[in-house]
Amino acid sequence: MNNLDAFRALVRVEGERLYRDLPWRRTRDPYRIWLSEVMLQQTQVVRVEGRWPEWLERFPDVRALAAAPTSEVLAAWQGMGYNRRALALKAAAETIVRAYDGEFPRETRELVDLPGIGPATAQGIRSFAFDLPGIYLETNVRTVFLHHLFPDVPGVPDRELKPLVEAACPGGLSDGGVEVRGPGPFAVPQDPRDTPRSWYYALLDYGAHLKKTVPNPSRRSSSYTRQSRFEGSRRQKRAHVVRMLLDAQADGAPGLSRDEIGRSLDAFEAEAGRPPVDMKTLDSILGDLVAEGFAVSDGALWHIA
Numbered sequence: 001m002n003n004l005d006a007f008r009a010l011v012r013v014e015g016e017r018l019y020r021d022l023p024w025r026r027t028r029d030p031y032r033i034w035l036s037e038v039m040l041q042q043t044q045v046v047r048v049e050g051r052w053p054e055w056l057e058r059f060p061d062v063r064a065l066a067a068a069p070t071s072e073v074l075a076a077w078q079g080m081g082y083n084r085r086a087l088a089l090k091a092a093a094e095t096i097v098r099a100y101d102g103e104f105p106r107e108t109r110e111l112v113d114l115p116g117i118g119p120a121t122a123q124g125i126r127s128f129a130f131d132l133p134g135i136y137l138e139t140n141v142r143t144v145f146l147h148h149l150f151p152d153v154p155g156v157p158d159r160e161l162k163p164l165v166e167a168a169c170p171g172g173l174s175d176g177g178v179e180v181r182g183p184g185p186f187a188v189p190q191d192p193r194d195t196p197r198s199w200y201y202a203l204l205d206y207g208a209h210l211k212k213t214v215p216n217p218s219r220r221s222s223s224y225t226r227q228s229r230f231e232g233s234r235r236q237k238r239a240h241v242v243r244m245l246l247d248a249q250a251d252g253a254p255g256l257s258r259d260e261i262g263r264s265l266d267a268f269e270a271e272a273g274r275p276p277v278d279m280k281t282l283d284s285i286l287g288d289l290v291a292e293g294f295a296v297s298d299g300a301l302w303h304i305a
Contacts, residue, residue, distance in 0.1 A: 007148060008168055008187060012194065015202020018209050020045075023052060025201065030104035030129035031062045037124040038089060038116070042081035045208075051080060063102050066093040071304040074294070075246050082235075083242050087293055088116025106130050127196040133169045133186045135162050136200050140207025146217035147210055170194045232274055238285055240268050245295060245304045255301030258286070 022045065024036035035055060039048045058076050059065040065073070070090060077086035092114040096104060104125065105111055111122035123136040137158060145164055150156045171186035189195065210217065244264050248256050256264075266276040286302060289295040296305050 004168060004187065005190070008190065008199075010148075011144060011168075011202050011206055012190070012199070014206040014209070015198075018205040019201065020205050020208075023049065025128075028129050030125050031065075032056065033128045034104070034117075034121070034125050035089070037121045037128075038085055039080060041085070041121075047080075061102075062093045062096050062104070065090060066097040070293070071246060071249055074242060074304060075250075078243060078246070083239065083294060084292060085116060091115035092117060104129070106132065108134060124200075127200045131195050131197045133171050133196045135165050135169070136196075136203075137161060137165055138204075140204045140211070141165065141200070143207035143210050143217045144203050147214065150217075168199075169196055170199050232272065234281070234285070237265060237269075237277060237281075238289065240265060241285055241289065242294060242304075245302060249304050253303075255297075255303035257301055258282070261286070261302065 022036075024033055027033065032052075036048065036052055039052060039055075043051070055076055058072070059068055068090065070087070073086050073090045074083055077083060077089075080086075095114055096102060105114075106126060108119070108122050108126065111117050111125060112119060117125075120136060120138050123134040124138075126132040126134055127136055142158075142161060145161050146153075146156060149164060150160075166185050167187060169186050170189040241261060244261060245256060262277065262279070262282050265282065269275065269277060286295070286297070290297055290302075293305055295302050297303075
């Protein structure tokens with residue numbers, strides 16, 4: 001057994017021992033898996049466990065999401081991080097319905113062409129929905145590779161990790177579960193249960209465990225960044241304006257004026273012990289929300305797009 005085989009055997013054992021029976025792992029539906037991947041990019045697993053089924057009750061499939069009003073999609077996303085992720089979900093759903101008749105594409109190139117889908121999300125869909133091999137590189141996966149293959153090495157770039165992640169991913173099995181689906185750059189499966197789906201679940205669960213039990217190895221990745229402070233930030237002000245516009249729409253109001261938005265935002269800031277927001281910043285926030293498709297304005301009133 002070579003070093004890579006030994007590494008893969010260890011990860012598989014640890015992954016089986018630490019396996020988390022999460023609801024999105026009980027499906028092969030690419031829409032549901034895609035949704036979980038996007039939610040997990042910024043939100044803790046325990047929170048996604050509650051919000052994932054709530055979202056699916058409102059938008060059970062890609063066609064329902066594509067047809068939903070933007071305001072309804074944004075309202076459903078509140079509390080889940082960047083609102084632009086919700087817009088990207090809807091835009092991608094519209095593209096899938098229009099260009100692929102509602103069927104998710106399987107090729108990486110087609111997936112990353114969809115709004116909001118990067119290489120990691122694309123491979124997450126490929127691995128977990130279709131059991132296709134590829135490079136799925138996210139924080140828990142980085143943690144495992146850095147911990148075992150780069151101990152005490154600082155600033156490891158993803159370009160050094162990607163060939164190893166590719167080489168360690170099993171090539172997959174034929175539909176009959178017997179023949180290797182062309183070795184290519186990928187590892188030969190160790191047994192019929194050694195598929196891209198099960199392999200990456202093992203890496204995710206083992207990586208999550210390592211982050212709780214050893215100093216987080218992913219901090220030694222050159223791509224590691226600490227998220228900027230949210231409290232008092234422009235992001236927080238933007239999020240408050242979006243919530244304000246959603247609430248106004250829910251109350252049946254035609255929209256809010258600049259002065260109404262400013263007063264509400266100032267009250268929000270004052271409650272937190274911060275100074276009022278200057279008009280230049282407010283106008284910049286409103287302009288960004290219109291430019292990015294969150295809101296529309298007739299010059300007097302702003303409302304959710």
